[in-house]
Amino acid sequence: MLKRIFDVTVAATAIIALSPVIVTSAVLIKKKLGSPVLFKQTRPGKDGEPFEIYKFRTMTDESDAEGNLLPDEVRLTPFGETLRKLSIDELPQLFNVVKGDISLVGPRPLLMQYLPLYNExxxxxxxxxxxxxGWAQVNGRNNISWEDKFNLDVWYVDHQSFILDMYILILTVMKVFKRSDISQDGHATTPVFKGNH
Structure with a gap:
């Protein structure tokens, strides 16, 4: 309950404080990338319950002759890359926090199709x-292996506390300013998880 109160208070305050950035970003995205401004995708929440996550759009809708979207690294524009480096694309998730879909700190919600691939x-x-x-984001983000990322996520589950959350939030701000671990070489973000071999 205390974590939920903290999440809502901080997220609502951040939305108000960052409203000029949020509005300006939306206008620029509309102008440079077109509509929709928001990227919405179904992700698994606690216990795998699906919810719709919000992000600012960072890629074009370019497709091949058959109508298939081109690879992420092709559709990610320099403008979109800047939004990601500054983590501006993540700002709409503050509304997800207020709604209760996610917390400020926790394992990142991945794709629904990964759920059957997880081991116990x-x-x-x-x-x-x-x-x-989350703990994985401040310890490598997209620049570490899936195995390491999941191990860090589970470590957080076993050790979560208010002090740890505050520590992660501070490290997150530092990571944003350093613009580090945003992607792996050759990928727009990180390779697709294909399960354990």
Whole structure:
């Protein structure tokens, strides 16, 4: 309950404080990338319950001759890359926090199609509400292996506390300013998870 109160208070305050950035970003995205301004996708929340996550759009809708979307690294524009480097694309998730879909801190909500691929250990990351940032994000983000990422997520589940959350939030701000670990070489963000081999 205390974490929920903290989440709502901080998220609502951040929405108000960052409203000029949010509005300006929306206008620029509309102008440079077109509509829709928001990217919406179904993600698994706590215990795998689906919800719709919000992000600012960072890619074009370019497709091949058959109508299939081109790879992410092709559709990610320099403008979109800047939004990601500054983590501006994540700002709409503050509304997800207010709604109760996610927390400020927790394992990042991944794709629905990954759920059947988790082993028993990896499945434990679903025991808590996902977050905008998390222990894996401040310890490598997209620049570490899936195995390491999941191990860090489960470590957070076992050690979560208010002090740890505050520490992660501080490290997150530092990461944003340093613009580090945003992607892996050759990928717009990180490779697709294909399960354990």
């Amino acid at each position: 250990h990896q499945q434990r990351r679903m025991e808590v509400r996902p977050g905008i940032t």
